[in-house]
Amino acid sequence: MTTPTTTLVTGAASGLGWSLARAAFARGHSVILVDRDADALAEKHAELAAEDAPRVRHFALDLTDGPALDRLIDAVTAGGRLDVLINNAGITHRSPAARTDMKVFRQVMAVDWEAPVALTLGCLPLLRASGGCVVNIGSMAGWMPVLGRAGYCSAKAALTQFFEVLRGEVADQGIRVLMVYPSFLATPIETNALGFDGKPAAHARSSVGKVRSADWMAERILKALTRGEKRLFPDSFTVFASLLWRLAPNTYHRLMRRRFAVELES
Template sequence: MKTVLITGAASGLGWEIAKVFHQRGDHLLLIDRDADGLTARATELKERVSTLACDLTDANAIEQISQQVDALGSLDVLVNNAGITQRSLAAKTNPAVMKKVMAVDWQAPMELALALLPALYKTRGAIINIGSMAGWMPVPGRAGYCAAKSALAQFFEVLRMEEADNGIHVLMVYPSFLDTPIEKNALGGDGQPAKHARSTVGRIDDAGELARNIVKALDQRKPRLFPNRFTLFASILWRIAPGFFQRMTRKRFAVELEQR
């Protein structure tokens, strides 16, 4: 039995990942800011589950989580899943919103991983990060989110190389559009809920299917998982024909550019 820590575990992809690991017989440490949601999930799972309600951006959150891991005695897998997004033009976005997105999507996963590396060294464990294809290519109306997910990707791609000799496995997951609450809770430029619906390209993937594929990729010790091949192609197009990519993307995401 392994011990698996999952952030943002009360709903969406985090909860789907939790169910897959629990079905395998692992012990879960579920982290989320939604205390009531965590209680409901723990009740549903019934056994082999611990919870901690906290906001990952709080000053003492990382220390609280580290103490919980120490109390459990070991850690095999850290899943950095918690995230937030925004839908607003950069020029119309309060810098505080950008700062919040960066704090949740990059700083918190980075700090948590570094704090828990000593525990992961003991088990030669793994870190799973839920990135985004938005970190690989520009998306109108998502400047803060693109920047944060790009920082997340770069940091953990480097960390994989640096920690390989210590037995630490890093799996970067790069989904595109998922059917999860993250988009429903997207921030607008003023920090309030975004007022317009999101634009999408390609299919909207199922969170349950992605969760199963993530755990399978972990078992196979893959370094990266690109669930949506269409979006992967788009990211390659961005690199080889950036002008064409931007013209096509402006058309597809025209609604974003109208939010002036």
């Protein structure tokens, strides 16, 4: 009897994380759901457990809580297997850099960079044993500047650099890394964005290109995982924007200031 692929998804109680967990479960994976929202997480667990309870586990915790993260790693290790680690949990902010409290930058960096790094390092022995893969949900904001997102851009850029280095260091150990670079998705990360003082952002987000659904993105991520891809730019807009920033940065800045003017006024 074939052992199911075991996939851990952070930020699994909503948005892209839930879409990924549900899609992986539908493909026969055993899934480990992780989120800080205990009530929502329990509901998602119950929904999947109604279909096949042995294939789903859940852990409610704040990934920036070091001791809690260590307990999660111990519990996953005790389970004996991990094939795919999806670092999806994240937060963002909408506020001009010069007006933003440092606590906001620290919080964004803790969730978007430190937590996935710590979780991945703790899970490396399991991934080494399974020949597994780390999937990181980056952002186009990690490749190019976006007004009002200085902390988020910094965290996602740091995430990219760390895991591109790690990719080279663990390749001979059979561990793969898939970096995913979405543009704008219809997920709670933007509706829950922080403002300059750490409270909810007061203004609506600006966006460019088509705002895609979480289910649309999840399907592309799992297909890229199956194909063994190293990086996923899910649509033509993400490719075009990244090239524009590199080839014509002054033009990119003019267009960004025009499109994201509300960020300068907030």
